[in-house]
Amino acid sequence: MLWYKAWLETRSRFLTCLATLTLFSGIFVHHAQALVRPEWKSDFNRLLFVNQQFLVIMWVLAVVLLGMGGIVREKAVGTSSLTLALPASRVRLLGVRVATGILQAAMLATVPWIAVFFVSTFARKPILVNQVLSYVLLLIGGGLVYFALAVLVSSLVAGEYTAPAIAFGVVLLGAIVFDSWLRQFNVWRLVTGDFSIDRGTYLLSAHPPWTGILASLSVAVLLLLASAIVVQRRDF
Amino acid sequence: MTNEPVILTRALAKSYGNLAAARDLNLSVARNRITAFLGRNGAGKSTTIKMLLGMTRPTAGSGTVLGKQITNTTESCELRRRVAYVAEDKPLYGYMTVEQTIRFASSFYTDWRRDVEQKLVCDFELPLHRKVKMLSKGMRTKLALLLAFARRPDLLILDEPSEGLDPVGIEYLLQVLVALSAEGVSVFFSSHQIGEVERVADHVCILDKGCLLMDTSLDQLRQFYRRVDLVFSAPPPEREFRISGVQRIETSGRQMCVFASENAEAVVERAHDLNAVSVEVAPVGLRDIFLETVRET
Numbered sequence: 001m002l003w004y005k006a007w008l009e010t011r012s013r014f015l016t017c018l019a020t021l022t023l024f025s026g027i028f029v030h031h032a033q034a035l036v037r038p039e040w041k042s043d044f045n046r047l048l049f050v051n052q053q054f055l056v057i058m059w060v061l062a063v064v065l066l067g068m069g070g071i072v073r074e075k076a077v078g079t080s081s082l083t084l085a086l087p088a089s090r091v092r093l094l095g096v097r098v099a100t101g102i103l104q105a106a107m108l109a110t111v112p113w114i115a116v117f118f119v120s121t122f123a124r125k126p127i128l129v130n131q132v133l134s135y136v137l138l139l140i141g142g143g144l145v146y147f148a149l150a151v152l153v154s155s156l157v158a159g160e161y162t163a164p165a166i167a168f169g170v171v172l173l174g175a176i177v178f179d180s181w182l183r184q185f186n187v188w189r190l191v192t193g194d195f196s197i198d199r200g201t202y203l204l205s206a207h208p209p210w211t212g213i214l215a216s217l218s219v220a221v222l223l224l225l226a227s228a229i230v231v232q233r234r235d236f
Numbered sequence: 237m238t239n240e241p242v243i244l245t246r247a248l249a250k251s252y253g254n255l256a257a258a259r260d261l262n263l264s265v266a267r268n269r270i271t272a273f274l275g276r277n278g279a280g281k282s283t284t285i286k287m288l289l290g291m292t293r294p295t296a297g298s299g300t301v302l303g304k305q306i307t308n309t310t311e312s313c314e315l316r317r318r319v320a321y322v323a324e325d326k327p328l329y330g331y332m333t334v335e336q337t338i339r340f341a342s343s344f345y346t347d348w349r350r351d352v353e354q355k356l357v358c359d360f361e362l363p364l365h366r367k368v369k370m371l372s373k374g375m376r377t378k379l380a381l382l383l384a385f386a387r388r389p390d391l392l393i394l395d396e397p398s399e400g401l402d403p404v405g406i407e408y409l410l411q412v413l414v415a416l417s418a419e420g421v422s423v424f425f426s427s428h429q430i431g432e433v434e435r436v437a438d439h440v441c442i443l444d445k446g447c448l449l450m451d452t453s454l455d456q457l458r459q460f461y462r463r464v465d466l467v468f469s470a471p472p473p474e475r476e477f478r479i480s481g482v483q484r485i486e487t488s489g490r491q492m493c494v495f496a497s498e499n500a501e502a503v504v505e506r507a508h509d510l511n512a513v514s515v516e517v518a519p520v521g522l523r524d525i526f527l528e529t530v531r532e533t
Contacts, residue, residue, distance in 0.1 A: 001339070001340045001343040001344065004340065005329070005340060008329075008331055008332060008336070009331065078325050078327050079327040079328065079329055079330075080291075080327070081286070081291060081321075081323035081325075081327050082323065082327040082328060082329070084289070084290070084291045085289060085291075085316060085319075085321040085323070086316065086341075086344050087313055087314070087316045087317035087344055087345075088313065088344070089309060089310075089313050090309075232309070233293075235286075235291070235292040235293060236286070236291045236292065
Protein backbone atom coordinates (compact mmCIF):
# COMPACT_ATOMS: atom_id res chain seq x y z
CA MET A 1 0.00 0.00 0.00
CA LEU A 2 3.00 2.31 0.19
CA TRP A 3 2.92 2.20 -3.62
CA TYR A 4 -0.68 3.30 -3.53
CA LYS A 5 0.22 6.18 -1.21
CA ALA A 6 3.12 7.23 -3.47
CA TRP A 7 0.78 7.10 -6.47
CA LEU A 8 -1.92 9.18 -4.75
CA GLU A 9 0.66 11.75 -3.72
CA THR A 10 2.13 12.19 -7.19
CA ARG A 11 -0.66 11.31 -9.60
CA SER A 12 -1.86 14.86 -10.28
CA ARG A 13 1.70 16.08 -10.88
CA PHE A 14 2.48 13.06 -13.02
CA LEU A 15 -0.67 13.12 -15.14
CA THR A 16 -0.38 16.88 -15.70
CA CYS A 17 3.23 16.51 -16.81
CA LEU A 18 2.45 13.47 -18.95
CA ALA A 19 -0.37 15.28 -20.74
CA THR A 20 1.75 18.41 -21.24
CA LEU A 21 4.79 16.55 -22.59
CA THR A 22 2.75 14.26 -24.84
CA LEU A 23 0.57 17.01 -26.27
CA PHE A 24 3.53 19.32 -26.79
CA SER A 25 5.60 16.68 -28.60
CA GLY A 26 2.71 15.46 -30.71
CA ILE A 27 1.53 18.94 -31.71
CA PHE A 28 5.07 20.25 -32.26
CA VAL A 29 6.04 17.43 -34.57
CA HIS A 30 2.66 17.45 -36.33
CA HIS A 31 2.83 21.17 -37.10
CA ALA A 32 6.53 21.35 -37.82
CA GLN A 33 6.64 18.34 -40.17
CA ALA A 34 4.10 20.04 -42.42
CA LEU A 35 6.67 22.77 -43.07
CA VAL A 36 9.36 20.29 -44.04
CA ARG A 37 9.62 19.42 -47.73
CA PRO A 38 9.71 15.69 -48.54
CA GLU A 39 13.15 15.91 -50.06
CA TRP A 40 14.63 17.44 -46.89
CA LYS A 41 15.04 14.14 -45.15
CA SER A 42 17.65 15.32 -42.70
CA ASP A 43 15.51 18.32 -41.77
CA PHE A 44 12.82 16.03 -40.45
CA ASN A 45 15.43 14.23 -38.37
CA ARG A 46 16.61 17.62 -37.21
CA LEU A 47 13.05 18.40 -36.20
CA LEU A 48 13.05 15.30 -34.01
CA PHE A 49 16.34 16.41 -32.50
CA VAL A 50 14.84 19.85 -31.75
CA ASN A 51 11.83 18.13 -30.22
CA GLN A 52 14.21 16.28 -27.91
CA GLN A 53 15.74 19.62 -26.81
CA PHE A 54 12.32 20.95 -25.77
CA LEU A 55 11.34 17.62 -24.30
CA VAL A 56 14.46 17.53 -22.12
CA ILE A 57 13.65 20.94 -20.64
CA MET A 58 10.10 19.89 -19.78
CA TRP A 59 11.09 16.39 -18.71
CA VAL A 60 13.73 17.68 -16.29
CA LEU A 61 11.21 20.16 -14.84
CA ALA A 62 8.74 17.29 -14.48
CA VAL A 63 11.09 14.80 -12.80
CA VAL A 64 12.34 17.47 -10.39
CA LEU A 65 8.72 18.10 -9.40
CA LEU A 66 8.12 14.36 -9.07
CA GLY A 67 11.19 14.05 -6.84
CA MET A 68 9.68 16.49 -4.33
CA GLY A 69 7.85 15.19 -1.26
CA GLY A 70 8.81 12.44 1.14
CA ILE A 71 9.05 12.29 4.91
CA VAL A 72 10.81 15.63 5.32
CA ARG A 73 8.01 17.38 3.46
CA GLU A 74 5.49 15.34 5.45
CA LYS A 75 7.05 16.66 8.63
CA ALA A 76 6.37 20.20 7.45
CA VAL A 77 2.71 19.41 6.74
CA GLY A 78 2.35 17.37 9.93
CA THR A 79 1.80 13.84 8.60
CA SER A 80 5.27 12.38 9.19
CA SER A 81 4.31 10.83 12.54
CA LEU A 82 1.57 8.79 10.82
CA THR A 83 3.97 7.53 8.16
CA LEU A 84 6.81 6.85 10.58
CA ALA A 85 4.53 4.96 12.96
CA LEU A 86 3.92 2.39 10.22
CA PRO A 87 5.90 -0.84 10.44
CA ALA A 88 8.08 0.16 7.50
CA SER A 89 11.68 1.28 7.59
CA ARG A 90 12.61 4.76 6.39
CA VAL A 91 14.70 3.22 3.62
CA ARG A 92 11.67 1.28 2.41
CA LEU A 93 9.55 4.42 2.49
CA LEU A 94 12.16 6.22 0.43
CA GLY A 95 12.66 3.21 -1.84
CA VAL A 96 8.99 3.00 -2.77
CA ARG A 97 8.86 6.72 -3.48
CA VAL A 98 11.99 6.56 -5.62
CA ALA A 99 10.78 3.48 -7.52
CA THR A 100 7.43 5.14 -8.20
CA GLY A 101 9.24 8.27 -9.37
CA ILE A 102 11.53 6.31 -11.69
CA LEU A 103 8.58 4.49 -13.25
CA GLN A 104 6.81 7.79 -13.77
CA ALA A 105 9.97 9.39 -15.19
CA ALA A 106 10.27 6.47 -17.62
CA MET A 107 6.64 6.96 -18.66
CA LEU A 108 7.26 10.67 -19.15
CA ALA A 109 10.13 9.83 -21.48
CA THR A 110 8.41 7.01 -23.35
CA VAL A 111 4.84 8.19 -23.94
CA PRO A 112 5.71 11.53 -25.66
CA TRP A 113 8.08 9.72 -28.01
CA ILE A 114 5.42 7.10 -28.76
CA ALA A 115 3.12 10.00 -29.61
CA VAL A 116 5.80 11.44 -31.89
CA PHE A 117 6.25 8.06 -33.53
CA PHE A 118 2.55 7.76 -34.33
CA VAL A 119 2.20 11.37 -35.47
CA SER A 120 5.16 10.88 -37.82
CA THR A 121 3.81 7.60 -39.12
CA PHE A 122 0.38 9.13 -39.81
CA ALA A 123 2.10 12.03 -41.59
CA ARG A 124 3.90 9.48 -43.77
CA LYS A 125 7.25 10.41 -42.38
CA PRO A 126 8.01 7.26 -40.44
CA ILE A 127 10.93 7.43 -38.10
CA LEU A 128 13.19 4.60 -37.18
CA VAL A 129 12.23 2.77 -34.02
CA ASN A 130 15.86 2.67 -32.92
CA GLN A 131 15.95 6.48 -33.08
CA VAL A 132 12.94 6.69 -30.77
CA LEU A 133 14.48 4.14 -28.43
CA SER A 134 17.76 6.04 -28.40
CA TYR A 135 16.07 9.32 -27.47
CA VAL A 136 14.13 7.56 -24.71
CA LEU A 137 17.27 5.83 -23.46
CA LEU A 138 19.12 9.14 -23.30
CA LEU A 139 16.28 10.73 -21.35
CA ILE A 140 15.97 7.93 -18.82
CA GLY A 141 19.57 6.70 -18.59
CA GLY A 142 21.17 10.11 -18.64
CA GLY A 143 18.43 12.15 -17.03
CA LEU A 144 17.57 10.16 -13.91
CA VAL A 145 20.38 12.01 -12.17
CA TYR A 146 18.07 15.07 -12.13
CA PHE A 147 15.38 13.05 -10.40
CA ALA A 148 17.93 11.74 -7.88
CA LEU A 149 19.10 15.30 -7.26
CA ALA A 150 15.51 16.35 -6.56
CA VAL A 151 15.08 13.45 -4.12
CA LEU A 152 18.23 14.49 -2.26
CA VAL A 153 17.16 18.13 -2.09
CA SER A 154 13.73 17.12 -0.79
CA SER A 155 15.44 15.00 1.88
CA LEU A 156 17.34 18.07 3.05
CA VAL A 157 14.85 20.91 2.57
CA ALA A 158 11.22 20.83 3.71
CA GLY A 159 9.78 23.97 2.11
CA GLU A 160 7.08 23.46 -0.50
CA TYR A 161 8.62 26.11 -2.75
CA THR A 162 12.16 26.23 -1.36
CA ALA A 163 12.99 22.63 -2.25
CA PRO A 164 12.02 22.81 -5.95
CA ALA A 165 13.57 26.28 -6.22
CA ILE A 166 16.88 24.94 -4.91
CA ALA A 167 16.69 21.85 -7.12
CA PHE A 168 15.99 23.93 -10.24
CA GLY A 169 18.76 26.32 -9.23
CA VAL A 170 21.27 23.48 -8.92
CA VAL A 171 20.19 22.05 -12.31
CA LEU A 172 20.60 25.43 -14.00
CA LEU A 173 23.88 26.20 -12.28
CA GLY A 174 25.19 22.73 -13.11
CA ALA A 175 24.31 23.14 -16.78
CA ILE A 176 26.05 26.53 -16.94
CA VAL A 177 29.16 25.48 -15.04
CA PHE A 178 29.62 22.20 -16.91
CA ASP A 179 28.97 23.84 -20.27
CA SER A 180 31.56 26.51 -19.55
CA TRP A 181 34.39 24.43 -18.10
CA LEU A 182 33.59 20.72 -18.31
CA ARG A 183 31.58 20.47 -21.48
CA GLN A 184 32.36 16.80 -22.12
CA PHE A 185 30.83 15.96 -18.72
CA ASN A 186 27.68 18.02 -19.22
CA VAL A 187 24.75 15.69 -18.51
CA TRP A 188 22.35 18.09 -20.20
CA ARG A 189 24.16 17.68 -23.52
CA LEU A 190 24.27 13.92 -22.97
CA VAL A 191 20.50 13.78 -22.48
CA THR A 192 19.64 16.03 -25.42
CA GLY A 193 21.70 13.81 -27.69
CA ASP A 194 24.25 16.51 -28.42
CA PHE A 195 27.13 14.05 -27.90
CA SER A 196 25.74 11.32 -30.13
CA ILE A 197 24.02 13.14 -33.01
CA ASP A 198 25.43 13.06 -36.52
CA ARG A 199 25.32 16.68 -37.66
CA GLY A 200 25.02 15.63 -41.29
CA THR A 201 22.03 13.30 -41.08
CA TYR A 202 20.72 14.36 -37.69
CA LEU A 203 20.43 10.74 -36.72
CA LEU A 204 21.59 9.49 -33.34
CA SER A 205 24.57 7.17 -33.44
CA ALA A 206 23.75 3.47 -33.48
CA HIS A 207 26.01 3.13 -30.48
CA PRO A 208 24.54 4.94 -27.49
CA PRO A 209 27.01 6.81 -25.24
CA TRP A 210 27.09 4.02 -22.67
CA THR A 211 30.00 5.47 -20.72
CA GLY A 212 28.15 8.73 -20.20
CA ILE A 213 24.91 6.96 -19.37
CA LEU A 214 26.56 4.64 -16.85
CA ALA A 215 28.46 7.54 -15.27
CA SER A 216 25.23 9.53 -14.99
CA LEU A 217 23.37 6.55 -13.52
CA SER A 218 26.22 6.00 -11.03
CA VAL A 219 25.94 9.59 -9.85
CA ALA A 220 22.17 9.13 -9.55
CA VAL A 221 22.67 6.04 -7.38
CA LEU A 222 25.15 7.95 -5.18
CA LEU A 223 22.68 10.82 -4.76
CA LEU A 224 19.93 8.37 -3.79
CA LEU A 225 22.22 6.64 -1.29
CA ALA A 226 23.02 10.03 0.20
CA SER A 227 19.27 10.70 0.47
CA ALA A 228 18.79 7.37 2.29
CA ILE A 229 21.54 8.25 4.78
CA VAL A 230 20.08 11.72 5.37
CA VAL A 231 16.57 10.34 5.93
CA GLN A 232 17.87 7.59 8.24
CA ARG A 233 19.72 10.04 10.47
CA ARG A 234 17.10 12.73 10.61
CA ASP A 235 14.88 13.41 13.63
CA PHE A 236 11.17 13.81 13.06
CA MET B 237 2.84 -13.92 29.78
CA THR B 238 5.97 -12.13 30.92
CA ASN B 239 5.91 -9.39 33.53
CA GLU B 240 8.57 -7.43 31.70
CA PRO B 241 7.56 -3.76 31.40
CA VAL B 242 6.15 -2.81 28.01
CA ILE B 243 8.23 0.35 28.10
CA LEU B 244 11.55 0.53 29.85
CA THR B 245 14.05 3.36 29.53
CA ARG B 246 17.44 3.86 31.13
CA ALA B 247 18.81 7.39 31.44
CA LEU B 248 17.07 8.32 28.21
CA ALA B 249 17.86 11.86 27.12
CA LYS B 250 17.25 14.12 24.16
CA SER B 251 18.72 17.55 23.56
CA TYR B 252 18.16 20.02 20.77
CA GLY B 253 21.28 22.15 20.99
CA ASN B 254 21.29 23.60 24.49
CA LEU B 255 17.69 22.70 25.10
CA ALA B 256 17.15 19.45 26.96
CA ALA B 257 13.77 18.01 25.96
CA ALA B 258 14.25 14.88 28.06
CA ARG B 259 16.81 14.23 30.78
CA ASP B 260 17.88 11.03 32.37
CA LEU B 261 14.50 9.36 31.99
CA ASN B 262 14.10 6.06 33.79
CA LEU B 263 10.62 5.04 32.81
CA SER B 264 9.01 1.70 33.48
CA VAL B 265 5.50 1.12 32.16
CA ALA B 266 3.84 -2.03 33.42
CA ARG B 267 2.03 -4.50 31.21
CA ASN B 268 -1.79 -4.61 31.18
CA ARG B 269 -2.11 -1.24 32.87
CA ILE B 270 -3.38 2.14 31.79
CA THR B 271 -0.51 4.51 32.41
CA ALA B 272 -1.03 8.25 32.14
CA PHE B 273 1.84 10.49 31.12
CA LEU B 274 1.28 13.96 32.51
CA GLY B 275 3.19 17.15 32.09
CA ARG B 276 2.91 20.77 31.11
CA ASN B 277 3.25 21.91 27.51
CA GLY B 278 6.85 21.42 26.46
CA ALA B 279 7.57 19.05 29.34
CA GLY B 280 8.99 16.48 26.92
CA LYS B 281 6.07 14.03 26.66
CA SER B 282 5.82 13.99 22.88
CA THR B 283 9.59 13.90 22.47
CA THR B 284 9.74 10.88 24.76
CA ILE B 285 7.00 9.11 22.80
CA LYS B 286 8.77 9.90 19.52
CA MET B 287 11.99 8.41 20.90
CA LEU B 288 10.11 5.28 21.93
CA LEU B 289 8.76 4.87 18.40
CA GLY B 290 12.06 5.53 16.65
CA MET B 291 11.04 8.86 15.15
CA THR B 292 13.67 10.75 17.10
CA ARG B 293 17.10 9.50 18.12
CA PRO B 294 17.98 9.77 21.81
CA THR B 295 21.03 11.86 22.63
CA ALA B 296 21.89 9.44 25.41
CA GLY B 297 20.53 6.43 27.22
CA SER B 298 18.63 3.42 25.97
CA GLY B 299 15.17 2.01 25.97
CA THR B 300 13.01 -0.92 24.99
CA VAL B 301 9.39 -1.16 23.93
CA LEU B 302 7.90 -4.65 24.15
CA GLY B 303 11.45 -5.88 24.62
CA LYS B 304 12.71 -4.31 21.38
CA GLN B 305 15.53 -1.79 21.35
CA ILE B 306 14.19 1.59 20.29
CA THR B 307 17.46 2.63 18.65
CA ASN B 308 17.79 -0.49 16.53
CA THR B 309 16.21 0.17 13.12
CA THR B 310 15.06 -3.41 12.53
CA GLU B 311 13.70 -3.88 16.06
CA SER B 312 12.02 -0.48 15.95
CA CYS B 313 10.17 -1.57 12.81
CA GLU B 314 9.10 -4.81 14.52
CA LEU B 315 7.87 -3.02 17.62
CA ARG B 316 5.79 -0.61 15.52
CA ARG B 317 3.97 -3.63 14.13
CA ARG B 318 2.78 -4.39 17.68
CA VAL B 319 2.16 -0.83 18.83
CA ALA B 320 -0.80 1.35 17.87
CA TYR B 321 -0.03 5.04 18.07
CA VAL B 322 -2.14 8.15 17.82
CA ALA B 323 -0.05 11.29 17.59
CA GLU B 324 -0.87 14.58 19.25
CA ASP B 325 -1.91 16.42 16.08
CA LYS B 326 -3.83 13.40 14.70
CA PRO B 327 -1.94 13.33 11.41
CA LEU B 328 -3.81 11.94 8.41
CA TYR B 329 -3.28 12.21 4.68
CA GLY B 330 -5.61 14.94 3.47
CA TYR B 331 -5.63 13.62 -0.10
CA MET B 332 -7.10 10.25 0.91
CA THR B 333 -10.76 9.56 1.61
CA VAL B 334 -11.78 8.06 4.94
CA GLU B 335 -12.18 4.66 3.28
CA GLN B 336 -8.79 4.88 1.54
CA THR B 337 -7.17 5.83 4.84
CA ILE B 338 -8.69 2.81 6.59
CA ARG B 339 -7.70 0.43 3.74
CA PHE B 340 -4.21 1.90 3.67
CA ALA B 341 -3.63 1.53 7.42
CA SER B 342 -5.23 -1.93 7.64
CA SER B 343 -2.90 -3.33 4.98
CA PHE B 344 0.09 -3.04 7.32
CA TYR B 345 -1.27 -5.08 10.20
CA THR B 346 -2.25 -8.69 10.60
CA ASP B 347 -4.10 -7.87 13.83
CA TRP B 348 -6.64 -5.64 12.07
CA ARG B 349 -10.21 -6.31 13.22
CA ARG B 350 -12.68 -5.66 10.43
CA ASP B 351 -15.67 -6.04 12.77
CA VAL B 352 -14.33 -3.39 15.15
CA GLU B 353 -13.52 -1.13 12.21
CA GLN B 354 -17.10 -1.35 10.93
CA LYS B 355 -18.54 -0.75 14.38
CA LEU B 356 -16.36 2.32 14.91
CA VAL B 357 -17.19 3.73 11.47
CA CYS B 358 -20.81 3.42 12.45
CA ASP B 359 -20.42 4.73 16.02
CA PHE B 360 -18.27 7.65 14.94
CA GLU B 361 -20.54 8.36 11.94
CA LEU B 362 -17.54 8.67 9.65
CA PRO B 363 -18.29 9.57 6.02
CA LEU B 364 -16.34 6.91 4.13
CA HIS B 365 -16.16 8.69 0.79
CA ARG B 366 -15.21 12.14 2.10
CA LYS B 367 -11.65 13.37 1.70
CA VAL B 368 -9.81 13.62 5.02
CA LYS B 369 -8.96 17.27 4.36
CA MET B 370 -12.70 18.01 4.37
CA LEU B 371 -13.26 16.49 7.84
CA SER B 372 -13.76 18.52 11.00
CA LYS B 373 -11.14 18.34 13.76
CA GLY B 374 -13.36 16.04 15.80
CA MET B 375 -13.92 13.71 12.85
CA ARG B 376 -10.19 13.60 12.17
CA THR B 377 -9.56 12.67 15.79
CA LYS B 378 -12.18 9.92 15.56
CA LEU B 379 -10.62 8.55 12.38
CA ALA B 380 -7.16 8.60 13.95
CA LEU B 381 -8.52 6.75 16.97
CA LEU B 382 -10.27 4.22 14.73
CA LEU B 383 -6.95 3.40 13.06
CA ALA B 384 -5.55 2.53 16.49
CA PHE B 385 -8.59 0.87 18.03
CA ALA B 386 -9.43 -1.37 15.07
CA ARG B 387 -6.30 -3.34 15.81
CA ARG B 388 -5.38 -5.69 18.61
CA PRO B 389 -1.99 -4.23 19.55
CA ASP B 390 0.10 -5.22 22.55
CA LEU B 391 0.60 -1.58 23.40
CA LEU B 392 -1.47 1.48 22.66
CA ILE B 393 0.33 4.83 22.81
CA LEU B 394 -1.89 7.89 22.66
CA ASP B 395 -0.70 11.47 22.69
CA GLU B 396 -3.51 13.78 23.82
CA PRO B 397 -6.20 11.42 22.53
CA SER B 398 -9.22 13.44 23.63
CA GLU B 399 -8.15 16.70 22.00
CA GLY B 400 -10.84 17.80 19.56
CA LEU B 401 -13.49 15.41 20.87
CA ASP B 402 -16.85 16.50 22.28
CA PRO B 403 -17.93 15.18 25.72
CA VAL B 404 -19.75 12.24 24.12
CA GLY B 405 -16.64 11.35 22.16
CA ILE B 406 -14.46 11.65 25.25
CA GLU B 407 -16.76 9.35 27.19
CA TYR B 408 -16.64 6.82 24.37
CA LEU B 409 -12.85 7.06 24.24
CA LEU B 410 -12.48 6.43 27.96
CA GLN B 411 -14.78 3.42 27.78
CA VAL B 412 -12.78 1.98 24.89
CA LEU B 413 -9.55 2.47 26.80
CA VAL B 414 -10.89 0.61 29.79
CA ALA B 415 -12.28 -2.16 27.57
CA LEU B 416 -8.98 -2.55 25.70
CA SER B 417 -7.11 -2.69 28.98
CA ALA B 418 -9.47 -5.42 30.16
CA GLU B 419 -8.64 -7.34 26.98
CA GLY B 420 -4.96 -7.22 27.90
CA VAL B 421 -3.82 -4.22 25.88
CA SER B 422 -1.32 -2.01 27.72
CA VAL B 423 -2.17 1.67 27.36
CA PHE B 424 0.24 4.57 27.67
CA PHE B 425 -1.32 7.96 27.09
CA SER B 426 -0.46 11.58 27.62
CA SER B 427 -3.15 14.06 28.53
CA HIS B 428 -3.79 17.47 29.99
CA GLN B 429 -7.29 16.42 31.03
CA ILE B 430 -6.61 15.31 34.58
CA GLY B 431 -10.23 14.43 35.22
CA GLU B 432 -10.05 11.84 32.43
CA VAL B 433 -6.78 10.48 33.77
CA GLU B 434 -8.22 10.09 37.24
CA ARG B 435 -11.12 8.10 35.83
CA VAL B 436 -9.22 5.52 33.84
CA ALA B 437 -5.54 5.43 34.75
CA ASP B 438 -3.94 2.84 37.00
CA HIS B 439 -0.56 4.49 37.04
CA VAL B 440 0.68 8.04 36.66
CA CYS B 441 3.99 9.41 35.44
CA ILE B 442 4.60 13.15 35.74
CA LEU B 443 7.21 14.79 33.60
CA ASP B 444 8.43 18.35 33.84
CA LYS B 445 11.24 20.09 32.01
CA GLY B 446 12.31 16.75 30.65
CA CYS B 447 12.64 15.11 34.08
CA LEU B 448 10.46 12.33 35.44
CA LEU B 449 9.15 13.69 38.75
CA MET B 450 6.66 11.03 39.67
CA ASP B 451 6.08 7.42 38.71
CA THR B 452 3.50 5.86 40.96
CA SER B 453 0.12 4.14 41.01
CA LEU B 454 -3.01 6.21 41.32
CA ASP B 455 -4.10 4.08 44.28
CA GLN B 456 -0.94 5.00 46.14
CA LEU B 457 -1.50 8.66 45.43
CA ARG B 458 -5.05 8.46 46.71
CA GLN B 459 -3.93 6.57 49.79
CA PHE B 460 -1.08 8.79 50.91
CA TYR B 461 -1.55 12.32 49.62
CA ARG B 462 -3.35 14.51 52.11
CA ARG B 463 -4.09 18.15 52.64
CA VAL B 464 -4.17 19.14 56.34
CA ASP B 465 -5.90 22.44 57.18
CA LEU B 466 -4.99 23.77 60.59
CA VAL B 467 -6.15 26.72 62.67
CA PHE B 468 -4.19 27.96 65.69
CA SER B 469 -4.90 30.54 68.36
CA ALA B 470 -1.66 32.32 67.49
CA PRO B 471 0.45 32.40 64.29
CA PRO B 472 1.93 28.90 64.07
CA PRO B 473 5.64 28.14 63.63
CA GLU B 474 6.10 26.68 60.14
CA ARG B 475 9.37 24.99 60.99
CA GLU B 476 7.57 22.62 63.37
CA PHE B 477 5.84 21.07 60.36
CA ARG B 478 8.86 20.63 58.14
CA ILE B 479 8.93 16.88 58.54
CA SER B 480 9.32 13.95 56.20
CA GLY B 481 6.56 13.76 53.56
CA VAL B 482 5.51 17.40 53.79
CA GLN B 483 5.69 18.93 50.35
CA ARG B 484 4.50 22.44 51.00
CA ILE B 485 3.22 24.68 53.81
CA GLU B 486 1.08 27.77 53.30
CA THR B 487 0.48 30.08 56.26
CA SER B 488 -2.03 32.90 56.39
CA GLY B 489 -2.41 34.54 59.79
CA ARG B 490 -3.48 31.86 62.23
CA GLN B 491 -4.34 29.40 59.47
CA MET B 492 -1.99 26.89 57.97
CA CYS B 493 -2.34 24.44 55.10
CA VAL B 494 0.05 21.50 54.97
CA PHE B 495 0.34 19.44 51.80
CA ALA B 496 1.79 15.99 52.51
CA SER B 497 2.69 13.20 50.09
CA GLU B 498 2.91 10.82 53.07
CA ASN B 499 3.10 10.91 56.83
CA ALA B 500 -0.08 13.01 57.26
CA GLU B 501 -0.64 11.33 60.64
CA ALA B 502 2.60 12.88 61.96
CA VAL B 503 1.40 16.31 60.83
CA VAL B 504 -1.88 15.84 62.67
CA GLU B 505 -0.05 14.64 65.78
CA ARG B 506 2.28 17.65 65.67
CA ALA B 507 -0.74 19.96 65.28
CA HIS B 508 -2.36 18.50 68.38
CA ASP B 509 0.93 18.87 70.28
CA LEU B 510 0.90 22.55 69.33
CA ASN B 511 -2.70 22.93 70.51
CA ALA B 512 -4.31 23.48 67.12
CA VAL B 513 -7.84 24.84 67.39
CA SER B 514 -9.00 22.98 64.29
CA VAL B 515 -7.51 20.09 62.33
CA GLU B 516 -9.05 18.91 59.07
CA VAL B 517 -7.55 16.20 56.88
CA ALA B 518 -8.75 15.85 53.29
CA PRO B 519 -7.67 13.63 50.40
CA VAL B 520 -5.99 15.40 47.53
CA GLY B 521 -7.11 15.13 43.92
CA LEU B 522 -4.73 14.35 41.10
CA ARG B 523 -5.04 17.91 39.81
CA ASP B 524 -3.62 19.32 43.06
CA ILE B 525 -0.93 16.68 43.18
CA PHE B 526 0.05 17.49 39.61
CA LEU B 527 0.12 21.23 40.25
CA GLU B 528 2.08 20.70 43.43
CA THR B 529 4.59 18.44 41.72
CA VAL B 530 5.31 20.68 38.77
CA ARG B 531 5.29 23.80 40.95
CA GLU B 532 8.24 22.49 42.93
CA THR B 533 10.42 22.46 39.85
